[in-house]
Amino acid sequence: MDYALNDTAKIGGAFAAVKGRFKVQGGRDMLSMVKGINDFRNTFVAHQEKELTDARLAEMQLKAWIEGLKVLSSAN
Numbered sequence: 001m002d003y004a005l006n007d008t009a010k011i012g013g014a015f016a017a018v019k020g021r022f023k024v025q026g027g028r029d030m031l032s033m034v035k036g037i038n039d040f041r042n043t044f045v046a047h048q049e050k051e052l053t054d055a056r057l058a059e060m061q062l063k064a065w066i067e068g069l070k071v072l073s074s075a076n
Contacts, residue, residue, distance in 0.1 A: 001031045024075050033068050037061075 004022035009015075024030070040061045044052040052058055 001027060001034060005031055026075075030071060030075065033064070037065055037068050040064075046072065 003015075004019045004026050007019075027030050035062045042059075
């Protein structure tokens with residue numbers, strides 16, 4: 001998504017196909033949502049840079065993940 005929305009290089013072939021598939025309406029909002037989910041995942045889940053002890057934060061982020069999956073699954 002980031003490549004499709006932000007890279008200005010004019011490369012054809014597979015790169016053009018990726019841009020075409022991921023440059024969707026509402027893409028900037030989706031990219032922001034995905035970045036937020038990814039940042040949380042990297043900080044608290046995958047790399048465990050910080051311990052997740054805040055139940056409210058965990059609940060809020062779990063809801064964001066669910067909403068994110070819903071949005072991404074319905075994107076054209």
